[in-house]
Amino acid sequence: MDVTLSQSTVGGRTQAPPSKSYTHRAILAAGYAEGATVSDPLISADTRATMRAVEAFGGSVDHDESANRLDIEGFGGDPETPADVIDCANSGTTIRLTTAAASLANGLTVLTGDESLRSRPQGPLLRAIDQLGGRAESTRSNGQAPLVVGGPITGGSAAIPGDVSSQFITALLMAGAVTDAGIDLTLQTELKSAPYVDITLEVLDEFGVSARKSKNGFTVSGYQEYDAGDGYTVPGDFSSISYLLAAGVLAARDGLTITGAYPSAQGDQAIVEIIREMGGDVSWDEDAGELTAAESSLSGVEVSVADTPDLLPTIAVLGAAADGTTTITDCEHVRYKETDRVSAMAETLRKMGASVTEERETLVIDGSASTLSGATLDGRADHRIIMSLAIAGLIADGETTITGAEHVDVSFPDFFERLSQLGATVSK
Numbered sequence: 001m002d003v004t005l006s007q008s009t010v011g012g013r014t015q016a017p018p019s020k021s022y023t024h025r026a027i028l029a030a031g032y033a034e035g036a037t038v039s040d041p042l043i044s045a046d047t048r049a050t051m052r053a054v055e056a057f058g059g060s061v062d063h064d065e066s067a068n069r070l071d072i073e074g075f076g077g078d079p080e081t082p083a084d085v086i087d088c089a090n091s092g093t094t095i096r097l098t099t100a101a102a103s104l105a106n107g108l109t110v111l112t113g114d115e116s117l118r119s120r121p122q123g124p125l126l127r128a129i130d131q132l133g134g135r136a137e138s139t140r141s142n143g144q145a146p147l148v149v150g151g152p153i154t155g156g157s158a159a160i161p162g163d164v165s166s167q168f169i170t171a172l173l174m175a176g177a178v179t180d181a182g183i184d185l186t187l188q189t190e191l192k193s194a195p196y197v198d199i200t201l202e203v204l205d206e207f208g209v210s211a212r213k214s215k216n217g218f219t220v221s222g223y224q225e226y227d228a229g230d231g232y233t234v235p236g237d238f239s240s241i242s243y244l245l246a247a248g249v250l251a252a253r254d255g256l257t258i259t260g261a262y263p264s265a266q267g268d269q270a271i272v273e274i275i276r277e278m279g280g281d282v283s284w285d286e287d288a289g290e291l292t293a294a295e296s297s298l299s300g301v302e303v304s305v306a307d308t309p310d311l312l313p314t315i316a317v318l319g320a321a322a323d324g325t326t327t328i329t330d331c332e333h334v335r336y337k338e339t340d341r342v343s344a345m346a347e348t349l350r351k352m353g354a355s356v357t358e359e360r361e362t363l364v365i366d367g368s369a370s371t372l373s374g375a376t377l378d379g380r381a382d383h384r385i386i387m388s389l390a391i392a393g394l395i396a397d398g399e400t401t402i403t404g405a406e407h408v409d410v411s412f413p414d415f416f417e418r419l420s421q422l423g424a425t426v427s428k
């Protein structure tokens with residue numbers, strides 16, 4: 001599906017979509033439990049993949065739409081060997097978190113996904129499972145899915161790099177809690193995307209499971225039981241909020257308010273400070289969970305995305321609209337996502353007339369070079385590339401067409417409807 005946007009003014013109020021990261025973890029944690037209810041879940045292509053995995057391991061997931069709730073029966077820490085291949089579709093979180101769950105089962109599990117997912121790195125997780133006594137292989141021996149994974153692992157120690165994906169650590173901590181011996185992880189390189197492990201520790205805590213940072217990495221003891229008590233409620237998603245905030249500072253003459261924006265462990269909350277540092281008018285009433293952004297003149301910043309990889313496309317677009325130079329550093333791990341997002345943003349923003357320089361770890365956008373012009377842009381089947389380019393389309397001269405725009409269903413299924421309700425000119 002192609003979507004076309006033209007220069008627009010936006011405004012009004014809109015609710016933040018529920019967090020994808022918290023929803024994935026809550027669904028799987030409910031799977032590791034006897035069951036749980038998960039309120040305000042994100043229902044999207046990626047979270048559906050995690051629901052399918054919980055069902056494949058012997059649980060069940062019922063979506064009560066009127067109550068806006070998932071009623072989940074778990075597999076009680078003891079996943080059965082799936083009767084079929086697990087299709088993780090486009091979701092890195094699903095394949096990493098469920099690969100570790102599969103290492104608890106007696107038999108073998110086959111995990112795969114779409115072309116993008118089958119090109120993303122899984123090697124460090126496979127090697128860690130191997131060190132823990134499980135069997136974990138890439139069918140093509142290239143460290144990528146399809147994967148064949150079996151166990152049962154009983155816990156122990158493993159070493160893992162921290163700069164490829166934090167999801168490997170999340171995966172092993174979640175599985176480690178139901179092993180006999182627990183899991184001790186030693187980081188071989190500095191941890192990137194660290195706040196995502198904090199999100200994991202927060203969700204584990206809500207499910208009565210303790211895991212913690214150790215001197216050299218992370219550790220979780222075994223024989224723990226997942227139990228969410230009265231249930232778990234998912235907070236709003238700050239990666240999704242970043243597009244709405246960017247729309248606000250670029251195109252909301254009378255302001256745009258986002259509700260459901262409460263503080264949590266999400267590193268992507270940093271978008272509020274980044275926009276303020278660029279000169280953007282953003283106010284945040286943390287108690288009310290309300291963020292308001294109004295059209296502002298922005299200037300360039302230097303910002304590290306070591307902890308916040310998913311913000312890179314949003315910051316790149318803000319940089320293209322700002323006066324002066326925006327330098328995004330520490331971005332190598334952003335190349336291992338649904339697509340190489342560093343080169344995708346460099347290519348598309350250049351096509352819109354921005355001046356962009358790309359290095360392995362750095363993306364530099366010179367926003368003062370020109371105003372953006374509409375163009376036909378390849379969304380690279382990547383929800384974050386598509387959503388950030390749509391925001392650029394709100395301020396570009398002429399029409400901006402984004403191909404493959406249906407892929408927003410991964411994290412923000414009604415993104416274009418929302419933009420349109422807020423006043424943007426959007427046609428499909």
Ligand SMILES: O=C(O)C1=C[C@@H](OP(=O)(O)O)[C@@H](O)[C@H](O)C1
Nearest residue numbers: 021093165166167193196309310
């Ligand atoms: O654990 C998570 O929920 C996520 C972790 C991050 O990935 P990496 O840890 O691979 O950087 C992030 O980019 C992804 O969107 C969601």
Ligand SMILES: C=C(OP(=O)(O)O)C(=O)O
Nearest residue numbers: 090091092093310337338
């Ligand atoms: C990279 C992302 O997710 P995942 O790793 O789960 O595919 C994302 O949502 O930007």
